[in-house]
Amino acid sequence: MKFTKMHGLGNDYIYINAITETVDNPEQLAVQMSRQHYGIGADGLILIRQSDVADFMMDMYNADGSRAEMCGNGIRCVAKFVYDNKLTEKTELLIETLSGVKRLFLEVEDKIVKMVTVDMGKPELLSTKIPAISDKEIIKNEKIEIDGEIYHITCVSMGNPHTVLFVEDIREVKLEDIGPKIEKHPMFPKKSNVEFVEVITNNIIRMRVWERGTGITLACGTGACASVVASIMNDYTDRRVDVVLDGGILTVDWNESNDIISMRGPTETVFEGSWGGL
Incomplete structure (x- = not known):
């Protein structure tokens, strides 16, 4: 089975052309291939499939085998994959x-595709749609208790749930400790991605992420978008923001006239190979 390892700002996935390759039990395959040391090592598995409503479909699985709705860095690499491998000649694509x-x-x-801009759609702010259990219609700077500590959170969905926390110094955040506790908090019936954000200027934020089903990653596209939305909601930034991640910089723009978010960033192919199983 042929595969390609790709990354967007260090957010790396294994890509398989499932139009030509037969993939049985993708949940199990995602776990096996994503394992560090024993597999290829990645944040997850992305299958490119045919679509009845778009040019292609992105079928995505986290490193723990759980299925994911959307990944901003992942979908940018899907665009690079299909273009560089001559599955399309279009430079404007629709991906399901x-x-x-x-x-x-x-x-x-x-x-060769170097940069990709994604129309990420409109953010969802209603707590019932994120989903998050709360008596508030919109969760903005609300309190949550973790191990006796009080944190203030803002919740946003970019097609997947995100919980954003603002801090004064992101270097002091023990992400590996607090990240999974917020991810699996009873408030979030489908769990949540977790972003810690330090505001640098009104056009620059620094972000670190704990991804649902994966853990600490170098970047998260939907998380960057959610963090910009939360920053604007809390009057910290303008509507066009550079998001500095461990893996690099994404530019996010929340258009005031149509409520649409766009995200621009680089894509890279790491290597290609053949998987024979474990």
Whole structure:
């Protein structure tokens, strides 16, 4: 089975052309292939499938085998995969995900995709749609208790749930400790991705992420979008923001006129190979 390992700002996934390759039990395969040391090592598995409503479909699985609705870095690499492998000649694509159809714009140099902008759609702020259990219609700067400590959270869905916390110094955050506790908090029936954000200026934020079903990653596209939305909601930033992640920088723009969020960032192919199983 042929595969390609790719990354967007260090948020790395294993990509398989499931149009030509037969993939049985993708949940188990995601766990096996994503394992560090014993597998290929990645944040998860993404299958490219045919779609009845778009140019292609992104079928995504986290490193623990759970299915994911959407990944901003992952979908940018899907666009690079299908273009670089000559599955399409389009530089504007529609890709189906579990959170809807997304529009992508490819920037090509020497017949290779270098940068991709994704139309991420509109953020969802209603607590019932995130989903999050709360008596508040919108969860903005609300208190949550973890191990006797009080944290203030803002919740946003970008097709998947995100919980954003603002801190003065992101270097002091013990992400590996607090991240999973918020992810699995009873408040979130489908769990939650967790972002810690330090506001640098009104156009720059620093973000670290604990991804639902994966753990600490170098970047998260939907998390970057959710963090910008939360920053604007709390009057910290303007509507166009550079998000500095451990893996690099994403530019996020929340259009005031149509409520649409766009995200621009790089894509890279790491290597190609053949998987024979364990």
